[in-house]
Amino acid sequence: xxxxxxxxxxxxxxxxxxxxxxxxxxxxxxxxxxxxxxxxxxxxxxxxxxxxxxxxxxxxxxxxxxxxxxxxxxxxxxxxxxxxxxxxxxxxxxxxxxxxxxxxxxxxxxxxxxxxxxxxxxxxxxxxxxxxxxxxxxxxxxxxxxxxxxxxxxxxxxxxxxxxxxxxxxxxxxxxxxxxxxxxxxxxxxxxxxxxxxxxxxxxxxxxxxxxxxxxxxxxxxxxxxxxxxxxxxxxxxxxxxxxxxxxxxxxxxxxxxxxxxxxxxxxxxxxxxxxxxxxxxxxxxxxxxxxxxxxxxxxxxxxxxxxxxxxxxxxxxxxxxxxxxxxxxxxxxxxxxxxxxxxxxxxxxxxxxxxxxxxxxxxxxxxxxxxxxxxxxxxxxxxxxxxxxxxxxxxxxxxx
Amino acid sequence: xxxxxxxxxxxxxxxxxxxxxxxxxxxxxxxxxxxxxxxxxxxxxxxxxxxxxxxxxxxxxxxxxxxxxxxxxxxxxxxxxxxxxxxxxxxxxxxxxxxxxxxxxxxxxxxxxxxxxxxxxxxxxxxxxxxxxxxxxxxxxxxxxxxxxxxxxxxxxxxxxxxxxxxxxxxxxxxxxxxxxxxxxxxxxxxxxxxxxxxxxxxxxxxxxxxxxxxxxxxxxxxxxxxxxxxxxxxxxxxxxxxxxxxxxxxxxxxxxxxxxxxxxxxxxxxxxxxxxxxxxxxxxxxxxxxxxxxxxxxxxxxxxxxxxxxxxxxxxxxxxxxxxxxxxxxxxxxxxxxxxxxxxxxxxxxxxxxxxxxxxxxxxxxxxxxxxxxxxxxxxx
Numbered sequence: 008x009x010x011x012x013x014x015x016x017x018x019x020x021x022x023x024x025x026x027x028x029x030x031x032x033x034x035x036x037x038x039x040x041x042x043x044x045x046x047x048x049x050x051x052x053x054x055x056x057x058x059x060x061x062x063x064x065x066x067x068x069x070x071x072x073x074x075x076x077x078x079x080x081x082x083x084x085x086x087x088x089x090x091x092x093x094x095x096x097x098x099x100x101x102x103x104x105x106x107x108x109x110x111x112x113x114x115x116x117x118x119x120x121x122x123x124x125x126x127x128x129x130x131x132x133x134x135x136x137x138x139x140x141x142x143x144x145x146x147x148x149x150x151x152x153x154x155x156x157x158x159x160x161x162x163x164x165x166x167x168x169x170x171x172x173x174x175x176x177x178x179x180x181x182x183x184x185x186x187x188x189x190x191x192x193x194x195x196x197x198x199x200x201x202x203x204x205x206x207x208x209x210x211x212x213x214x215x216x217x218x219x220x221x222x223x224x225x226x227x228x229x230x231x232x233x234x235x236x237x238x239x240x241x242x243x244x245x246x247x248x249x250x251x252x253x254x255x256x257x258x259x260x261x262x263x264x265x266x267x268x269x270x271x272x273x274x275x276x277x278x279x280x281x282x283x284x285x286x287x288x289x290x291x292x293x294x295x296x297x298x299x300x301x302x303x304x305x306x307x308x309x310x311x312x313x314x315x316x317x318x319x320x321x322x323x324x325x326x327x328x329x330x331x332x333x334x335x336x337x338x339x340x341x342x343x344x345x346x347x348x349x350x351x352x353x354x355x356x357x358x359x360x361x362x363x364x365x366x367x368x369x370x371x372x373x374x375x376x377x378x379x380x381x382x383x384x385x386x387x388x389x390x391x392x393x394x395x396x397x398x399x400x401x402x403x404x405x406x407x408x
Numbered sequence: 409x410x411x412x413x414x415x416x417x418x419x420x421x422x423x424x425x426x427x428x429x430x431x432x433x434x435x436x437x438x439x440x441x442x443x444x445x446x447x448x449x450x451x452x453x454x455x456x457x458x459x460x461x462x463x464x465x466x467x468x469x470x471x472x473x474x475x476x477x478x479x480x481x482x483x484x485x486x487x488x489x490x491x492x493x494x495x496x497x498x499x500x501x502x503x504x505x506x507x508x509x510x511x512x513x514x515x516x517x518x519x520x521x522x523x524x525x526x527x528x529x530x531x532x533x534x535x536x537x538x539x540x541x542x543x544x545x546x547x548x549x550x551x552x553x554x555x556x557x558x559x560x561x562x563x564x565x566x567x568x569x570x571x572x573x574x575x576x577x578x579x580x581x582x583x584x585x586x587x588x589x590x591x592x593x594x595x596x597x598x599x600x601x602x603x604x605x606x607x608x609x610x611x612x613x614x615x616x617x618x619x620x621x622x623x624x625x626x627x628x629x630x631x632x633x634x635x636x637x638x639x640x641x642x643x644x645x646x647x648x649x650x651x652x653x654x655x656x657x658x659x660x661x662x663x664x665x666x667x668x669x670x671x672x673x674x675x676x677x678x679x680x681x682x683x684x685x686x687x688x689x690x691x692x693x694x695x696x697x698x699x700x701x702x703x704x705x706x707x708x709x710x711x712x713x714x715x716x717x718x719x720x721x722x723x724x725x726x727x728x729x730x731x732x733x734x735x736x737x738x739x740x741x742x743x744x745x746x747x748x749x750x751x752x753x754x755x756x757x758x759x760x761x762x763x764x765x766x767x768x769x770x771x772x773x774x775x776x777x778x779x780x781x782x783x784x785x786x787x788x789x790x
Contacts, residue, residue, distance in 0.1 A: 095661070
């Protein structure tokens with residue numbers, strides 16, 4: 008099929024190299040009290056982007072740690088004021104409205120009042136999601152040509168709020184509408200050089216991707232009916248199966264809706280895409296990666312736990328007077344260091360064992376159709392990148408990479 | 409040094425096969441190819457490579473150039489895969505790995521960091537405390553009391569109670585003695601809350617105020633106090649917190665600053681621990697001030713009730729004997745001022761105690777110390 012007209016995505020990233028890179032940057036992040044995370048993220052992205060290859064040309068990530076750091080500082084000024092005020096006011100409302108949490112329900116209500124701050128942040132979160140994708144696009148190049156996205160983050164935030172409300176009101180039935188329209192909003196504002204992407208297709212077609220979710224819901228409904236009719240065996244079988252099926256269904260929807268939306272994108276009216284990621288491969292990769300990671304971590308924590316136990320073995324805490332004892336420093340330090348190192352290693356491991364293999368699957372199942380048309384595309388102007396993901400970083404959005 | 413490579417010219421997405429050679433003066437790379445209108449000349453000193461590249465067999469070169477781009481780099485890329493040329497470049501061009509900063513970068517970092525720091529400090533040390541003070545006065549008293557009950561229940565759970573009030577001590581004679589002591593202290597005083605004082609059955613030598621005028625005394629304090637006046641002094645101190653609305657103010661201020669600090673330290677490893685530590689330092693600096701004010705209030709209250717203010721200093725002496733003082737760097741993390749400072753302050757205020765009537769008669773004092781003989785949940789059985 009590779010006759011010059013088609014190009015298949017390739018991914019050459021190596022698990023070991025990525026693990027060590029993530030471990031090194033994670034340690035530096037710890038040593039710098041979190042400041043290095045901007046540079047660490049940049050380096051990991053450079054590695055991952057350059058692992059992707061299409062038609063012999065590797066992708067390039069041109070973002071810098073410095074611009075991310077500066078963008079974060081900018082976001083801090085806005086969010087510090089906004090978040091501080093929102094938190095204190097909501098806590099005050101929680102206190103005056105739902106005081107006396109003597110029953111668990113009331114405590115829950117008070118908790119809900121406090122967690123309203125998350126809702127107050129929602130517009131910022133959607134804003135940050137669009138901004139982060141725009142920044143990633145603006146810092147991605149292929150054959151020296153910039154990708155890019157238009158400035159439309161607030162428009163996205165308003166639409167996202169509306170479609171989320173619709174989806175919640177319809178009890179999830181309008182999820183395909185939300186998925187399709189929000190992706191179309193972003194895709195139609197995306198560019199590769201002088202060529203614009205266009206999202207084609209229809210939102211109703213995404214119902215096909217929800218098939219497994221409907222099967223799971225039917226199983227759960229049958230189980231529920233069984234309980235209502237007083238049967239025992241049927242629900243015991245159906246309910247757990249339905250629950251697992253629902254998880255699989257949600258993953259399947261995410262994978263297959265991504266595939267459908269990719270297949271229906273056009274670049275510059277000439278270049279088309281084909282994508283056929285397999286849900287079972289994604290789930291299988293995840294399960295295998297998680298098992299390997301769990302195994303590796305339990306060996307590592309076993310070793311660390313042994314060292315900590317050895318250091319602690321000379322101490323008798325019962326007979327100690329309260330206060331400060333120099334003998335307690337080494338075990339406390341070892342425990343704290345072990346905890347932090349385990350966290351860093353877990354993140355690096357998850358990146359190398361789960362994120363990268365899944366990404367590899369997505370990249371290698373994409374085909375670009377009509378490659379010669381790409382050569383006609385010209386460079387686009389540089390984008391300043393605005394806050395360079397500062398809001399997304401401050402709000403902890405963005406996932407593994 | 410000569411070989412084949414590929415060039416992306418930075419203007420179109422075309423891939424140009426090119427020939428690369430050293431210029432005659434050996435000062436630049438000369439790039440020639442069919443797709444190029446004229447040969448490109450890249451001075452060797454300006455050559456830069458892309459970092460963290462996934463393919464070790466490949467070197468992607470670009471050029472240091474003053475641009476408006478995110479980094480000072482030419483948009484053109486030269487992909488070198490010829491092993492000999494890659495090795496030569498790596499060996500002879502140490503500047504390949506150089507990072508070039510735009511002029512004024514440090515000034516920009518300084519300005520942004522200063523601005524962000526100023527905004528955060530202003531919020532934590534000025535705006536949030538002021539707002540907490542205002543908001544704490546706007547809460548209806550009955551809501552504050554209800555909120556305080558919830559807080560008290562949570563604290564009791566920490567000390568091992570299975571349900572709210574399970575640890576409350578309620579021997580009738582002891583309760584009566586406690587009431588008499590409180591009545592003597594608060595006579596003619598404007599508290600602003602209905603005081604509700606309870607003793608819980610725990611060996612710790614401590615007492616604290618929760619929002620809404622509730623004060624909790626722990627059994628250990630009654631046993632550790634040398635005389636009833638010391639207990640009265642501690643009560644006067646806690647009443648000082650109540651009058652100043654410290655517990656409510658503190659809860660509000662903490663709610664605001666924890667959200668803000670979480671944002672600042674972010675999602676990195678150990679971030680949650682850093683947030684807790686930072687919040688501890690901030691609240692310590694506040695509560696030390698609040699403690700000093702409550703001490704001053706207590707001295708006044710003891711004096712107007714005809715009790716010796718020196719009892720406060722005596723009680724601190726007992727705390728120091730029991731738990732030691734916090735010294736050095738740790739003093740900044742402690743929520744209370746150093747005991748030696750407080751003993752000195754209380755001693756200065758207490759100079760010239762006159763003879764007085766103790767806050768409780770000996771038999772009343774015994775009853776108060778034994779108040780935990782009967783607990784709330786055992787009252788029916790006992």
